[in-house]
Amino acid sequence: MAQQILRRLGWMVATMLVASILLFLLFELMPGDVALSELGPYSTADQRHLWMVANGYDRPAVVRYFDWLGHFVIGQWGHSRLFMVPVASIVWQRFVNTAILAFWFFAFLVPLSLGLGVLAGMKEGSWIDRLVSTICIVTTSIAPFASVVLISAIFVFSLHWLPGTSTMLDGFSFRQLIMPVMALVLYDFGYIARITRASMAEVMNTQYVRAAVLRGLPYRRVVLRHALRNALIAPFTLLMLHVNWLISGVIVVEYFFAYKGFGSLILEASLGRDLFLLEACTMITVAMAVLTQTVADFGYLALNPRMRPA
């Protein structure tokens, strides 16, 4: 087990290193590009040259990469041109905001999708199975950018129940969190529910569950004690891998509702050509993705005894 953890950690570090090299090659290989991005299109060639010398961009690329990496590891991510503050200070605050969003997203997604999936998978082909499957296929067809529009049309423009933006300018407001969470859950729960349903249906067809039913055990007990644990292995792994997928949805939802989170920060950095901010955001998302993949792997090991070393 210790060896597995070490190998896995090694893989994480290696992936992040390769990602950092790619990012550096893409954005910082040409010092002129960096200067242009920092000083803007109206800077003169002389100004850009002075900036490059002053900031060490006249050194060879390999030296600059290791310098950049060293500063990155200790949290010195440079200065944000867009927000006029150090990148690290703004990233942290935005990250917390998105973590709040993600927490409530999972708090609603997990019971809803697992519950529906288990209900549908318990009796394959029943009316409840058909109903859940139909709802799932329709909701997963509604793209996040369309679902934000559709639920706004209902709850904001027609019924006037909820605020249409979630800027949180006057402090934290739960009312403003409802729409973003709803949009994310609406797009996502169908996918998880379908996987849960398939997994549950498969488990309900296994010999040991049939044996338990034939032995005359109460149906509730068979489902809760015998089937559920094995049926939830696949959805659990998927939920963890889903963080990667979630980031895409978060960008759209935060952008639409003007929520000051990490996803909208990536987009602002990209549209505003804020190079250092974009680099930091990308590295953090890759770190998050790799971390959750690792957790998913170990969770899978913990849940599935067949995968444990003898």
Next chain:
Amino acid sequence: MSDFPVEVAGILPRPNLRSRFAWVRRIGHSKVALLGMAILLFWVLVAILAPWISPFPPNATIRPMASPGAHAPSGAIFWLGTDHLGRDIASRIIWGTRTVLLYAPLATALSFCVGITGGLLAGYRRGWVDDVLSRVTDLVLAFPALVLYIIIISKFGASGVNIVLAVTLASSPAIMRLTRGLVLALRNRAFVAAAQLRGEPAWRIMVVEILPNAAGPLIVDACLRLGYVVITIGTLGFLGLGLPPPDPDWGGMINDTRKFALVFPHMVLFPSLAVCSLVLGFNLLADGLRELVMEE
């Protein structure tokens, strides 16, 4: 190879093409698949007939902020209203069909070319080819897809070609992984061993013997992925990273007019419904096909 002689007696030749694609002919039995195909057929016809059925030129500015059903000065009707610049929304949706039905299949096809080639090589050759390709796959999949698009497009700019290439880069690893798994399950079958004994070249075994037998799951995945690429292209347009204006693009239409949505919901509603119905078509078709393939 241990089971080779046993299987030789029964089925030495690979399953022939007719029986392998029998599920395609049974498509009429799946109502879900037929419904999906009907929706897709509708949009394909709209794209083909765009010049004849669209009431106005897509970029003509006629009368701003008209409601659905209002009349143009010429007497024609704005069935779905106009946007903030006075462009007819129905015409823009109709012409936008051409954009999305050009780029989504193009990007998906390219992703499958790359993914299938890599998956066949990794699964059949194994060894260092498999190691290298699998590591690259892991690396690309560590990036959230939309972040990858944002990086690529902010570096190389937004254009149709760049969007297609970015989608290919982001989605071919998953296809490669799927193909590799299918190949691993097939490479030890008797008909592959028979072809190897006949001395067939490796590429021929991969393309003629293995690939057609892996086609079912790949076709289902292609339908799902087409829907997903439609969402991706729309999302890029919505985030302002899509195709440059003024040509109509569904995601871009929503982004351009969303600040007016409070007063004129029709501007964002109809393009959203168009995207959803197209994606629904692909998802229904994939769902129906999956059942047919699973029955095999």
